[in-house]
Amino acid sequence: MKALQLHPDVVFLDVEMPKMNGMEAAKALMELKKTPLIVFATAYPQFAAEAFRYEAVDYLLKPYDENQLRETVLRIEKHFLQPAELESGKQTGKLAVEGDGEIFYLDPKDILYISREEKYSKIVTIAREYETRIPLKDLETRLTAYSFFRIHKSYIVNLDYITRLTPWFNGAYQLEIEGRNEMLSVSRNYVKALRSKLEL
Template sequence: MMRTIRTLVVDDERYAREELTYLLSKFPDVQVVGEAESGEAAILKTVQLMPDVVFLDVEMPKMNGVEVAKVLVELKKVPLIIFATAYPQFAAEAFRINAIDYLLKPYDEEQLKQTIHRIEKIVYPSLPPDTAEKLGKLAVEADGEIDYILPQDILYMYRDEKVTKIITRTDNYEIRTTLKELESRLVPFSFFRIHKGYLVNLIYVSRLTPWFNGAYRLELEGLDEKLSVSRNYVKNLRERLEL
């Protein structure tokens, strides 16, 4: 099963983001999990999505790519950084902050291919076969048929008596796999336990609201229902979500 390199594309120009996203789509093991149009948004999305790689435009207003990179290298989970720019004079400074590559615009597909190979060697230096199999889609069997769910499409999941219910952006599923087992399978993705019986996808978290006795209510994008966050998990949740 194909391995997945979670990637964030950052550029203040929409067409530049679309071009790079299109070029990256040609690599089966690269998954663009988000885009950002400013330095501030790039930092927030890196914290929230925890990508393996950030393709970072250098020339952006207010906060340029080099300034963004200096923040990213201080995070708990530091992504690989690839600078992309039309200005080669930034190369020296880029490598001083541990960027692994430097792409010049307009993009050269052969150079991008070499960059992806370099990323693969760093992200998966010696990945065992059984681990690689866990980086694909989640199999859900019902009525003799098997549906395959992309982890990034899951909003949250919870345990209800003897079944685990999975809520995605478009459908709901029930499986007998325990929440604990699913949690271990989804380690490479942005899932977090907010309660003994609930796992949420941090990609979709939009708001935390104080509730009572130190607990919080959590809101997810595209979901009217509010989920309860046990006070035992609040501190770690905020550490995962915030700078």
């Protein structure tokens, strides 16, 4: 396989390929001294669970849309930014949020979801809610290494707290967050990618 000789940083694989299928290729890539980031790009949703056993960064389903590709690029960028952040001492594992004249350090694992309001972003955690001027897009980028996913232009959610997904109308869905008596809207453009991440 030519990719083995090129020592790439990122490899996009399809499940069905000439000579070697995507899973075989991923297994071979995992044996390299420097393992590249692996992204599966395929029309077969049933292989998602197997793909993540090879530590795939993402699993794109054809036909791709702009939102899916943007999410994937953000994840790839985050992987390459992390070493530099660690060297500079900036990577603490906490999300710094300024509000009410204070700086709060939030554990990403405690964040349920984040919504975009009129003039601020609202961060909803297990314990309380925070308001910040940080744009939702910037928060999404900072949290790329964690289990967060954009479901709507106004929401990103922690996948670990999703308990139910319900069809709504015009292809859109609503989802329920653990411990919250409310439903969040999922735009139809994000439904397929969301389900591929949630379902085995």
